[in-house]
Amino acid sequence: MSLLGKKALDVAANLGRRRFLNSAAALGAVTVGLAACKENTQGSAASAPAAAPAPAASPKTAPKTEITAAPETRGFVGGAGSTEIHPGQLDTHYGVWSGGHTGDARILGIPSGRELHRIPGCCPDPMVGWGWTNESKAVMGTKPDGTLEFTTGDTHHIHCSYKDGIYDGKYAWVNDKLNARLVRIRMDYMVTDKILKLPHVQGFHGIFPDKRDPVDPNINYTTRVFCGQEFHVPLEKIDAKTVNDDANYGCVFTCVDAEKMEVKWQARIDGNCDLVATSFDGKLAGTNQYNTENGVTYPDMMSAEVDACLIFNVARIEQAIKDGKFTHLGNNKIPVVDCRLDANKDPKTALAVRVPVPKNPHGVNATPDGKYFVCSGKLSPTCTVIELQKVLDWFDGNLDDIAKAVVAEVEVGLGPLHTTFDGRGNAYTTLFLDSQVCKWNIDKAIKKYAGDKSVNPIIDKIDVMYQPGHINATHAETIEADGVWMGVGNKFSKDRFLPIGPLHPENDQLLDITGERMVLVHDTPVRGEPHDFVIFKREWLNPKQVYDMDDFPLAVHSAEEAGVTRNGNKVTVRIVAFAPAYEPNVFNVKVGDEVTIILTNIDRVEDLTHGFGLPDYNIQFLVNPQETKSVTFKADKPGVFWYYCTNFCHALHLEMRGRMIVEP
């Protein structure tokens, strides 16, 4: 009863279907018909065989290279290439990481790779009470019965808000592919403050904030977040016919208001969106698209030899909406424009343009000089460089063929997925199949593509372990890319860490890119699958360490305001926590009561967090200094239930407790 396309099955059968990594390499080679570039390769260009032991430690594959940055720029103690942060020293950079199928975001210290924080968003977090407190439920969204609408998620791409071309430390956004949610994190307290479920979208993949407004020069900061969709689905009526009529499934590209966290507009598109990039001038947003064939089976998705980087003219779209040139999907009020190929053939009126790139591309990244989008080939061993001024020229009617916006197509190796930059004109592309990173020069790639055969854009290659995906150098996606550290997110770790059972960690590797050649300096195991990340200097963030009690309307300001009030069977218990006690430390309710506990931590000392655990009632949360949280539940079990402080706070922390007495 095979429903899998015959062609794919044949391919799989021919490859033995088990020899994954070898077969992946083989499939890449067969599909693409090209061998990896071999120039300037430090290590072996071949992928590590699936079952073979790891190659020896990197010092052999990555000889020490001269570190050109001044020591103070490096900001760490130790020899060149050392990432050791000695006790009492601080990391020099923040890493902002997506959490993958854990549904959270993570803050790392770089270069040490140490995880400093996990920020829950899509999924409940028992430690802080995310998903238990009334405040977090309001952010996450609930069903009519008050339970959470979703408790699982799959965060992929994370990016921060911009001002004047660098991160302003205000927000980070990360997408939940699983349930099509956009999560916003406020970076002052490093907590999730808004979650938006995108309508009509399934398989929400790439995101990117804009960097300034396309029209108003005074808006030099992020006001939009662009969101791509992967999966084709029926976009309007759902009935027995439409769900089975795959020829009429569709996709949308969504623009979200960054501040309000509401959808501004959506655009009908062809194809499946992979990643999203935005130009530094605010005028263009692009998404790499595979499956422009609009296929629903594996062979159909790969039938065309050319896919696209679809580039949107933001100002034109928003002017069209102002002019009333939009429709709706379903019952909501969101304006929808048409950015499909057929509706956008005239450059003078086109809202979007399809720049041709080889089939099934993956990432798209904007160079820090603002000039180019670089599309990674995935099934093509190339990166395609698109000059953004030429795209604007096309929209202005000054370029006859959009294909001419492609100014380079550089052969980098097998399975190029993502590209980052060092601010010195070089690009670094992950090669999934080769398990390498390729460093190449953008200007030289353009010269070579223009016909200068004497130029070799490839500067260096280095083995990484293994199968790299995302890559990002220090503030590479800002105008201040400095080319000091580079993180590489490897999808497989295999034998790089002590064995921990069948589920392996992934391997986030750190490379020193200050020299001509890359140097591998650190392996960090990570719980899968933190797709994407950005790294930037610590001076760009200034988080607050203690809350402002006035930000919490329910705050219980002192022991005098604490106590129990009853309204029918609704009981409100106001509690203050101060090390090492709660006030009150005992209260009585009756079975059947609806109990709301409001808890304020009135301690002011930094790091003096208290917890509240209520046994057998499945309730637990933390309150940080000056913070207030609340929970509501039904007292459905009689007995004595000791609430206790779950977060070590004092020498008498164990004694910090109180009783909820539930009378039958």
Added chain:
Amino acid sequence: MSLLGKKALDVAANLGRRRFLNSAAALGAVTVGLAACKENTQGSAASAPAAAPAPAASPKTAPKTEITAAPETRGFVGGAGSTEIHPGQLDTHYGVWSGGHTGDARILGIPSGRELHRIPGCCPDPMVGWGWTNESKAVMGTKPDGTLEFTTGDTHHIHCSYKDGIYDGKYAWVNDKLNARLVRIRMDYMVTDKILKLPHVQGFHGIFPDKRDPVDPNINYTTRVFCGQEFHVPLEKIDAKTVNDDANYGCVFTCVDAEKMEVKWQARIDGNCDLVATSFDGKLAGTNQYNTENGVTYPDMMSAEVDACLIFNVARIEQAIKDGKFTHLGNNKIPVVDCRLDANKDPKTALAVRVPVPKNPHGVNATPDGKYFVCSGKLSPTCTVIELQKVLDWFDGNLDDIAKAVVAEVEVGLGPLHTTFDGRGNAYTTLFLDSQVCKWNIDKAIKKYAGDKSVNPIIDKIDVMYQPGHINATHAETIEADGVWMGVGNKFSKDRFLPIGPLHPENDQLLDITGERMVLVHDTPVRGEPHDFVIFKREWLNPKQVYDMDDFPLAVHSAEEAGVTRNGNKVTVRIVAFAPAYEPNVFNVKVGDEVTIILTNIDRVEDLTHGFGLPDYNIQFLVNPQETKSVTFKADKPGVFWYYCTNFCHALHLEMRGRMIVEP
């Protein structure tokens, strides 16, 4: 309406109530009436003030010391005291960590401190699908409606199974304080395989496995896990009278069958259990007890000057049960014996004995030579050393006063919480209030207590950052304690890491203890609050990297076995995953159907894990190589739902997907 005891409020008021760390130090000093020992102190004996900046890096407070272990024992490259593990190198030790209020367990590499794995147990884990799959729900426990009974937890103490006095790599256990559950992890696959909710218990705190049978010499391995209770509650009838009658609340100590994960017996006790320790000969289990006063308010809990290490005679208790000398609590069949003070005054028949220790002790740890339990004083600046042979002598009628089992009471500093050992006769005790670790010699402490005033047992002190709790040296709780590395779990990190908002990480510090003086070598930030941990050499574990398909009764062995079957409105969908495809990749159901998806990963390659995400149906889980999992849900929404691989598996991973078509 203050319900807090007046005495405590007065104390708090006098202390200003805000200046936590200072007040904690002051409270300790006031209560105990003793100053910290100042001998041999490397750094300042005073706790770091709450608001002051951190002291300079440890090199100043911990001068370099001669490393006496041979380099090959150290197993890492770098200078003395370096923890840097270069790319391609492996850590030398496993760290098995409790996860705290995240409800999981964690595997770390030591000395790098890198987190290799998180093992969900008490709480759902969206990444692996723990709490979503039918298999994990069966382990976690469900309510009659099929939803999970508990979704939050608070894991505290983690210990591994023993054979011949060392870890055998079979199991680890960790307790959930919040919902009184004992979680067992099988260490071959590093997954939770059993969870037991302890009856009658609230505030389940310390645990420890036994190390051999007290009677049968052939049973030289763990067969019991001992579990302490903190919170006094009504143990039998729950009615309006008993819940308010705090004078008649009680506690039990529980013995669990390590293999069956069933309660073997329970013992009525006085007081609140903190930690648990077991003797290497299997004969004794001990628990440090505070609140032997059985108070329910803060001042009452601290009224007595003396509390206890309660030590159980395991063989006697089990013989008593064989002899039918037990009762029951409530309706279950668990035999319950009486280990309260009044019932155990005659040494010849006593089932347990109360060894007096200063008020409100905290941890209790067994020395690796098998001779002693060391109780840490918490509110007393002392550690109490109990000679286990003398306790056995008391049970045998050969010691007239159990107080004589105390062979030392060494002054270590303010706020001693936990103690570990180096196998060379030295103990290391965390001082919560002093923010230090004190190294002291056990034999010298005994000599001094016996009257030799010329002896000074204190060898070294070192500042740690800040407020340390648990402490463990490499395989310190086995007969092969080797005194190489020592971990210290600090409850506060304050300024040791880049700021990440109000919620600070904790700080697990690593110290080199091979020399006479301790050397602080690494700060690892950790998400709170990983209470306890053990560290042991990597050779003691041998996890399996690929599952055996035969272990899964529902396994779908090949694409030929895949497909859809229907029985009324119950639909079973058998799917195989193999990179980069599912088979089948489309199936239809109708709204209202109960759908069970059974998914087998038929790839055999190590590290080739697939995922399964089902949008808008809130379903996500992983399948490792050769693993099978299942989920059951109601198809309650019509539409097209693309299931997709959530775990990057192949260059065409993004294309690995299929459709569940739900017809209206």
